[in-house]
Amino acid sequence: MGQALSFGLTQYDVEELKEHCDNRFTQAEIEGLYKRFRALDRGRKGFISHEEFQSIPELSINPLHTRMGQVFNHVNFKEFVHALRATSKRASREDRLRLIFAIFDVDNDGRVSAEDLELMVRQLAGTSLSEEEVTTVVEMALRDAGATKNGLSFEDLATALEGAELNMDVELPLAY
Amino acid sequence: MTDASESRAVTGGTGLSGAMSGLRHKELSQSELRELDFKVSRGSQDARDDSRAENAIEDYVVKSERSRLSQPSSTVLRDLLDISSFVQDAAAAIVDDSFLRCFQSQSSDPWNWNIYLAPLWLIGLIVRYLVLFPLRLLLLMGGFLLFFIAFFTVHAIFKKDPVRRARWERALVQFQCQVFVASWTGVIRYHGPRPVNRPNHVWVSNHTSMIDYIILTAYSPFAVIMQLHPGWVGFLQTKVLNCLGCLWFNRTEVKDRLIVAERMKAHVQAPDTTPLLIFPEGTCVNNEYCVMFKRGAFDLGATVCPVAIKYNKIFVDAFWNSKRQSFTAHLGKLMTSWAVVCDVYFLEPQKKGKDESAQQFAERVQRLIAERAKLQIAPWDGYLKYYTLGVKHPDLIEKRRKVFADRISQYIKPKAQDHSEVNGSGKFGADQAGPRQRPVTRHTS
Structure with missing residues (x-):
């Protein structure tokens, strides 16, 4: 028992x-x-x-x-x-990048498109950036990455974040 | 912000520190958080507290800015994509948060699943439900019968003598509360001097269940400020307890709160009234934590007498989780347990210091009570049970969004910045050339 x-x-x-x-x-x-x-x-x-x-x-x-x-x-x-x-x-670093990628990939099609990025920037910046500013920023960012029309792949995201610390450990509660 | 370190010392002890770690790494301490929360929950009544909260936000923003600037130069893409700190915060809140902990019933570990103990437990169960419970129910009903007969008789007889009527009614309410306590075999130890009727005094206590009031009134009658409940509890509240000068309100109605504040003031200043008891947490907490004290009781200019109530969970958890359980079911749980064991401490009355704000005073009294009752202080407003913080106060999200927006907008608004940065070899042009420069030049041309 x-x-x-x-x-x-x-x-x-x-x-x-x-x-x-x-x-x-x-x-x-x-x-x-x-x-x-x-x-x-x-x-x-x-x-x-x-x-x-x-x-x-x-x-x-x-x-x-x-x-x-x-x-x-x-x-x-x-x-x-x-x-x-x-x-x-x-x-691992890849786990973290995968999670970030999954968060950015709003429509879940395996690529971060301009629309995905725009949606995310709106959530992250709220009313502090105007519509035009959001569009400009997304354009700039995608051009920086040399991204094709389909947006960023996981590898593009990994390259862009190279050297970033990406600290996201959290302390977990224990059951007893 | 003198008490920031102290309050962190009280809370930081055990599990809470883990729960708050997501925010802690941003240097946004619990007391600062409390101020933010406090500020938004009170509206902008007090300009000074407003500015304190503003300062806390300012500090936070400035710190984030500084840490960003100290990092090596970055690209707009990288700044857009690096959401690790938001994810960390979110994950920390998902795996553990200090708010829900305050309202979780403590289920005791099962001990009875053992061939030797199970029969004993079963006998206990039969005794509790089939012997104790009916006896207790009979006692309670008999008590109620006597009480109602006596109460309404007294009410009719002494119509012309309100002083004597009030004295009788007070005694009867106290009697009925004692019947209640007896109906759960309350083993209650009262420590400290018995409260007396005096103007300009107000009693504040931590809050675990409505039975807090019953336990205190069984010892010495109190007038209480409480949420108006539906059903038979509401009937008792409006028909019986009104004789003590109790005040009822609806938590969610702003208008009610203002009326109560007025009447509270009048009650405290009146010379011969029943002592006024306030539960400044505004909601039932599980007797392990202590949530933010609302300022109302500490704004009256009255001497505050702290009362600490600590339940022993050996037989039953006295926490009333009003979202899961009706008060009748809660009473049923208490009446089918062996006993309710509890310690009540009447602590030394406290006066507000000369240069102390009502909020600081509330925090000081809260620490006294938390220490005595061995509770951990949590920074949250208990009313968060009834609304979502982010929905009610979108400005809290906006503040955090602004930091991000500022970081991003430096790439598209170079003119707003120092001119030298625009001139080609600014702070993000020196070591790296390439596509990132393009938007800058486009704007200047």
């Missing part, structure tokens, strides 16, 4: 999840994330809704809150862990 402290995660589950995120998280971290996931998922639906996401005050004042809400839209726990792996302290 086991005490259900791990909330029903079996060793198989944990190992599968660890593999799914390329061992970026330890077992203890996965358990901590699972506890957090269950706390956010108020209705015990198995996924996190948009409203539940927006109810985190610290997140709701983040300029990226809408886009993060889309990236984390209705994620189940497996997707949750996978999306967060870039913020582990064991994450």
Whole structure:
């Protein structure tokens, strides 16, 4: 008769999840994330809704809150862990670049087009930049990258961010 | 900002520091955050507090600017794409946040799933639900019956003698509260001197559940300021507790809040009234944390008597999660547990210092209560339970967006900057030539 402290995660589950995120998280971290996931998922639906996401005050004042809400839209726990792996302290540079690319790739077609970039700049800069300024900036940026009509590929993004620190580690809560 | 380090010392102890780390790395400390939040939640009533909050934002903006400028020169593309700090902030909030922690029930670990303990637990369960609960319900109902008969009789008899009527009614309410406490076998230890009726005093306490009020009034009657509830609780509030001079309001109605503020002032200054009790957190917290104290109680010019209430979770968690549970269900939970164990501390009355703002005074009293009741202070306004911070205060997002926009707009508005930068070999032209120069020249030509 086991005490259900791990909330029903079996060793198989944990190992599968660890593999799914390329061992970026330890077992203890996965358990901590699972506890957090269950706390956010108020209705015990198995996924996190948009409203539940927006109810985190610290997140709701983040300029990226809408886009993060889309990236984390209705994620189940497996997707949750996978999306967060870039913020582990064991994450590789590529993990981080992949996450940034996924955030910029709004229409999810594998390239960051001018439209994607425009949408993102609007979210990041808000009303402080006018429409024309946004268009100018996006044009400039794409020209800098020597991008084709289809926009930036993942490699273009990686080149542009070469040398940038990209620090996005976060301290994870532990389950116990 | 003298108390910034102190409040960080109180909060920084354990888990909260992790939760706040996403913001911490930006040097935006908790007390600064509290000021921002405080400022927006009060509107612009107090110009001085406004400017303090402005300063906090200014500092934050200036620091970000400085750190940007100290980095090696960059391109517009790179500045656009490097969103790592926003992602870090967002992820830190996703994996852990200090707000939701304040309102999570503490579920105790199951101990009974064991062949030896399970039968004992089962016997306990039967005793609690089939023996204790009916007895307690009977006691409560009997108490209510006696109380209502006596109360409305007194109400009718002493119509012409309001002083005596008030004394009787007070005693009856206290009796009924004692019946309530008995109905959960309340094991309550009161520490400190018993409160007395005096003008110009106000009692403030941390808030875990509506039973806080019952527990305090069972010892000494209080008038309270509380949200008006629907159902039978609302009936008691409007028909019975009004005799103590309690004030009811609707949290979300701004007009109500103003009326209450007026009446609160009148109540405190009146010579012979029931002591006034205020829960400055404005919402129920899980008795592990203590959220921001609202300023109202500390603005009255009255002496503030802090009360700390600490529940022992050994048998039942007294936190009332009003979003998940009705008050009746909450009472049911308490009445089917073995006992409610609780310590109440009446602390030394505090006066506002000469050069202390109401907000600083509130924070000082909050620290006293938090220390006594072993609570961790969280910087959030408890009303965030009822609205989304970003939706209600878009200016908080805009402030952060502006930093980003400023960084970007230096590439397209070279004329606004120092002229030397426009002249070809500015700060982003010296070591690298190439396509980045083009927009600059285009604008100058």
